[in-house]
Amino acid sequence: MPRPAPVLSANRLEVGWVGRPVCGPATFTLRAGRAIALVGPNGSGKSTLLRAVLGLLEPLGGTVKVLGSPVDERTATFRAHVSAVLDDDAWFPALTVAEHLYLTARGHGVAGAGDEVDELLDEFGLTGHAEVLPNALSSGQRRRLLLAAGLVRPRSLLVLDEPEQRLDSAMRRHVADRLVAEKQAGGAVLIATHDAELLASVADSAVIVGDETRVVRVDEAVDALRPGAL
Amino acid sequence: MSATVLDPAVGPADRTPIPAARSIRGYTAAVARQRADAGMMTLLGDVYYSVIMVGIGVLIALGALQQLPVVDPPGGPVGLSLDALARPVLMVAAGAVVSLAGRLGPVGVGGAEAQWWLSLPVDRRGLLTPSARRVPVVAALAGALVAGVLDAALAGSASRALRVGIGVGLAAALLVGSAALVQSWRGSRVVAQGGDALMVLGAVSAVAVLALGWQPSGAVDVPWWVSGVLVVLLGAVGALVTTRLDRIPARSLRDSGAVAAQATGALVSFDSRELGRALTDRIARQERRRSRRMRTVRGPLSALVTSDLLVLVRSPRHLVQLAATALVPVLVVSAPALAGSVQVALAVLFAGGVAMAATTEGARRAELTPGLDRLLPLSANGLRRARLVVPAIVMTVWNLAAFGAVGVWYGSVPLWLALGVLAGPAWAGAALRSAFRPAPRWDLAVVATPAGAVPMGAAAVIARGPDAVVVGLLPAVIAILVGAPLPVLLLAQVVTSAIVLAWGSSTETRSLFERLTDSEAGR
Incomplete structure (x- = not known):
């Protein structure tokens, strides 16, 4: 069976601030139906790498391509294919939880937006909060809303920055299951995480981000997440 | 993006065409209007109140400026004419406009828009057009008002003040529009730096004018034909900016929006230092400093x-x-x-x-x-x-x-x-x-x-x-x-x-x- 085409490929991708790299160059390839996890201690450069992959940060060197083309978030096609949930926490003050999801779904041309939104509200335990403004939600509930927004729209590549943050253990397990389903449906998943359980259940390979950024097996990355290992 | 890639792999299969940007903006604005207590009458009341406030301010400024005495002191004046001073002052003002435009974008979006709009595959030009028009319009109004009031106070001719006010307003809008154009090519930082350089140049030229005792042949004026040229240029720049709005990266839009939000917060809380930080900290290049040993510290x-x-x-x-x-x-x-x-x-x-x-x-x-x-x-x-x-x-x-x-x-x-x-x-x-x-x-x-x-x-x-x-x-x-x-x-x-x-x-x-x-x- 032929291998699926790469959804994301990074070749000696170097990222940093003020011209200074925060980590070693990263080289990896992510194909459809697969997941790669970025692991590393705080400040190692995981989120910075994700921002470069999303076109939100100019790389210092190397190349990064999505679906065969250099990353350019200014193109509508890129935005149609890449769904990202970072740690940003901004809301329209007048829009309810459900309306944020409708805006996202309809903006991506989802025909049955109503059903999709209802389904995700239920899945993320937000049905009872559909009509409230996001500012009234708890920190964990707002995180759930962000994750729901990342999933309510079509995508080929799902990029998540520490999706486990601020979630209770049951929701963490649910997110892990959701990401496994994402792969099975043919999507590609790139996550940065500190959660060994999420890493073990979702990722097919891992990138340890640090002075020498390198691709490793998942079990090796799980070992690296133990206290004091990195 | 590769031509072989058609639809996203995962997600709802039943899809409609991507909506127009205008409908996204309209939806967000309609919901906001619906939830806000402010109706059309409230809006009109606010506009009326603002106009009255500005009008009173202008009249007070004009009255005060015209009452100021000019008395030659015993030492005698050094002899710098207002016409000579006006040029460096205009240069500094132009620099300030460009610098401020670079710091505020001039095109930017707030945090919510950055997160919920910019990720949509809609035409960004439609999303950003109102934002792109806002700052030039504000610059035009502010420039026209300040220049008109000053000219009326110093020259005392209403028709001349009107002419100068309109010309300076158009020039301010053109400067900001040009800044938006540069932002779409080179980013905001270079615009802000250009404005800063212009301000420094203005200050240096003021010193030079003072030192050399330079006297211009006439007063600064903006003839109507210059305003006409400015209108044409403004139209051209506006059209060019509109076509290039989708080339401004999300990070630039997001940064500019964050600066504008911080600056607005500082204005509302009357904190001039916070305003200064808002306008400089984000635009400043993040530099590493050599840590000092603090040898002078004795207690x-x-x-x-x-x-x-x-x-x-x-x-x-x-x-x-x-x-x-x-x-x-x-x-x-x-x-x-x-x-x-x-x-x-x-x-x-x-x-x-x-x-x-x-x-x-x-x-x-x-x-x-x-x-x-x-x-x-x-x-x-x-x-x-x-x-x-x-x-x-x-x-x-x-x-x-x-x-x-x-x-x-x-x-x-x-x-x-x-x-x-x-x-x-x-x-x-x-x-x-x-x-x-x-x-x-x-x-x-x-x-x-x-x-x-x-x-x-x-x-x-x-x-x-x-x-x-x-x-x-x-x-x-x-x-x-x-x-x-x-x-x-x-x-x-x-x-x-x-x-x-x-x-x-x-x-x-x-x-x-x-x-x-x-x-x-x-x-």
Whole structure:
């Protein structure tokens, strides 16, 4: 069976601030139906790498391509294919939880937006909060809303920055299951995480981000997440 | 994106065409309108109120400007004409417009728009068009108003003021539009840097004009045909900007929006230093600094003084602010059309007020996040007194320039320099009082005035600092008005400086009235 085409490929991708790299160059390839996890201690450069992959940060060197083309978030096609949930926490003050999801779904041309939104509200335990403004939600509930927004729209590549943050253990397990389903449906998943359980259940390979950024097996990355290992 | 890739792999299969950007904007705006209590009448009321406020402000400014006396002092004017001064001032103003445009984008989106709009595969031009128009329109209105009022006050011709106002307004809009164009190619930072360079060039040319005694052949004017050309250029730039809006990266839009949000917050809370930070911190290149060993630190007092000094010398913005404000009294006394005793006193007060704000960045930051202060074994009063040192030294040096210029103008330098040295600490006390100020209280009473309602809680915060300037600089101002630093005024200056030093370094948070009522109640 032929291998699926790469959804994301990074070749000696170097990222940093003020011209200074925060980590070693990263080289990896992510194909459809697969997941790669970025692991590393705080400040190692995981989120910075994700921002470069999303076109939100100019790389210092190397190349990064999505679906065969250099990353350019200014193109509508890129935005149609890449769904990202970072740690940003901004809301329209007048829009309810459900309306944020409708805006996202309809903006991506989802025909049955109503059903999709209802389904995700239920899945993320937000049905009872559909009509409230996001500012009234708890920190964990707002995180759930962000994750729901990342999933309510079509995508080929799902990029998540520490999706486990601020979630209770049951929701963490649910997110892990959701990401496994994402792969099975043919999507590609790139996550940065500190959660060994999420890493073990979702990722097919891992990138340890640090002075020498390198691709490793998942079990090796799980070992690296133990206290004091990195 | 590869041509073989058609639809996203995962997600709802049943899809409609991607909606137009206008419908996304419309949906968001309609929901916001629906939830907001403000209807059309409220909006019209706000517009009416704003127009009335601006109108009253313009009339007051015109009246005040036309009442200012112009009296040649004994030393005689140096001879800088207003026409010669107008050119560098216009250059500085143009630089300020470009610099501000670069810092605010000029095209940007707020946090919510960045997160929920920019990720949609809709045409970004449609999303960003209102944002792209907003700043040029504001620049045009502000430019037209300021230029028109100044021209009416100085030249006294309404038709000329209208012509100049419209021309300057169009030029301001064109500058901002061009800044948006550069933003779509090279980003905002280069625009802001270009504006800064233009401002520095304006200040340098002002010094050159003063030094060389250059006299232009005529007054600055904007003939109607120039306005016509500006309209054509503005149309062309506007069309070009619209076609390139989708080339502005999300990070640039997001950064600009964040600056605008921070600046708006600072304006609403009347915090000029926060406004300064908003306009400089994000645009500044993040630099690594060589850590100093702090060998001069011998104890808590010198630790605070050293930290305040470091904050100042590592902030080019504040150094430029000090230098530029010191130039203002020099230019005013050099221009016979401006140099009356009232104008000179006002120039010293206003320029000094802006300069003193630059000296207390360390204190202001300490008021917001008192981490270092809490680590040091100093009493609250001791901390305040330590924070006086740097402002007192810097403002004394600043006064040497400002009062030196006044001395040259009046023809007797040494006594004026002595007055400047004695008045330096008064600035420091006022600066510290201004730095350690509480957040505005919006729950206090509102007082009705002819210019509209004034919230007393906010007014009290704005007045904190300037009130101490009025008290502390009173003898110096009287000396400028009477034209001589009389011995009694020098003595009075010593007294008022001491009072304001004590006032500024006080940790008392209650007002005098509150303290009096508390003491009467035996609390």
